[in-house]
Amino acid sequence: MNNEQIKQLEKELWDSADNLRVNSKLTAAEYKDPVLGLILLRYAQNRYEEAKIAIEATIPEGPRGKRAATQADFLAAGAMMLPDKSQYEYLANLPEGEDISEAVNEAMRLIEASYPDLAGILPKNYQELDADLLRELIRVFNKDSVKNLKGDVFGRIYEYFLMKFSMSGAGAQExxxxxxxxxxxxxxxxxxxxxxxxxxxxxxxxxxxxxxxxxxxxxxxxxxxxxxxxxxxxxxxxxxxxxxxxxxxxxxxxxxxxxxxxxxxxxxxxxxxxxxxxxxxxxxxxxxxxxxxxxxxxxxxxxxxxxxxxxxxxxxxxxxxxxxxxxxxxxxxxxxxxxxxx
Missing domain, CATH: 3.40.50.150 (Vaccinia Virus protein VP39)
Structure with a gap:
């Protein structure tokens, strides 16, 4: 993906997410942390999938076959080993009858439990978002164009959203x-x-x-x-x-x-x-x-x-x-x- 394509994707994602907020009762400040949390979760999923392939290719065959990949393997590959219920695909495919807000909160809690450095950092207030709004937000970051992103592109998207939120005055006097x-x-x-x-x-x-x-x-x-x-x-x-x-x-x-x-x-x-x-x-x-x-x-x-x-x-x-x-x-x-x- 070249620079112009990245810029276009940044704008499309922001416009989609911001349109959802405009049609809700949320202020930009209330909206900021949950959205950034979803970007982190989507990024973690992409890195997990990418690292999983590389890790499994390097694990040698033993007498009983290949051992299971460990958290240490993923850390060495610069990725998080995501619990099943913290994986973005799990949330995106959750049946309509399930409590999506609690599912995302639980996903964040499970990651924090696995990675102490993130303890108390990830947003866990998704119950404040309307369930339909949250489901649509999850779909925004589950498009094929986003699923296939690699490298530093997610970092750019996160910074772009930070910049846009800062321009809206979200969470700060200035x-x-x-x-x-x-x-x-x-x-x-x-x-x-x-x-x-x-x-x-x-x-x-x-x-x-x-x-x-x-x-x-x-x-x-x-x-x-x-x-x-x-x-x-x-x-x-x-x-x-x-x-x-x-x-x-x-x-x-x-x-x-x-x-x-x-x-x-x-x-x-x-x-x-x-x-x-x-x-x-x-x-x-x-x-x-x-x-x-x-x-x-x-x-x-x-x-x-x-x-x-x-x-x-x-x-x-x-x-x-x-x-x-x-x-x-x-x-x-x-x-x-x-x-x-x-």
Whole structure:
């Protein structure tokens, strides 16, 4: 599938899904998480089917035939081993009389039980959607054109939906709280070339910096992403942190996202450990409490500069130092001395 075909498919899927919402009582914010959850489930099914063929071909014949594939086999292949009742085809073929909302909720619960890193992350509120709406949504992502998608196309679709939801203001006072436009993220990533080591985003939103870094590693260094980099994100908003974890899962990127406020914490304990730091931080945040003990002793602040006098968070994010390279609306750091600072 070429780039124009992908763009057309993105638009068709969005238009179909959004038309369903328009004809329902749901707001974009109420609709966002269930839709993104279905995209993740469809992607997981596609990766499962693709990996299953490859795994079964590599399992050697034993005295009693081939052993059954394991979760470890699927993890090594970059896929989830889906329980039977979590498979998209199972949900798509569920008889009309079955409780479709509970079936999707159960599918999400079973995945979380199998993969602790996703515990508490997947949406499980499908009972809030009208049953007919949910069934039609499942059909939208069960078209042959979607079933046959491979590689990074699902990642693009997920990001496209994130962008469209951000433009609608779904789940945030401003879309920029959870989504930075890909063009800006690409500019930042291409500028600092984060192709190895520890990558940190202290205001990670839905994790776009990590996704673009993954693309950069694959396209430029040709290395396996999870061998080349380790990603760590901090995000204050609970829903955004869940979106980031789902985004990493969609793209097959291993990482750790912690819900916390970067003004008052360094939850990953990354001071002086990062190879690259990049963020599109919340600008012009006033009333940051600089009297907190953590801020006064924050190792990420340079001792020769100290706590900024201005009552504005901008100066906690950017301080003058040779390793800093401010870029446009985002903050990027390329550090030859591997400092991690805001």
């Amino acid at each position: 879309g920029g709280e959870f989504f930075t436009p890909p063009s800006l993220v690409q500019l930042i990533v291409n500028f600092i070339e984060p192709d190895h080591g520890i990558i940190h985003d202290p205001a990670c939103g839905s994790g776009g910096m990590f996704v673009q870094t993954g693309y950069f590693v694959r396209d430029h260094s040709k290395r396996v992403v999870n061998e080349a980099i380790k990603v760590y994100g901090t995000e204050q908003k609970s829903n955004n942190a869940r979106l980031a974890k789902m985004n990493l899962a969609i793209h097959g990127i291993e990482g750790k996202i912690i819900e916390s406020n970067s003004f008052y914490s360094d939850p990953h304990n990354l001071a002086s450990k990062c190879d690259f730091v990049m963020a599109n931080p919340p600008f012009n945040v006033n009333k940051v409490d600089k009297n907190r003990d953590f801020v006064k002793t924050d190792k990420r602040l340079f001792s020769d500069v100290g706590i900024p006098r201005a009552d504005n968070g901008n100066y906690l994010w950017i301080q003058p130092h040779p390793c800093f390279m401010p870029v446009i609306a985002g903050l990027t750091v390329r550090s030859s001395v591997t400092h991690a600072h805001k």
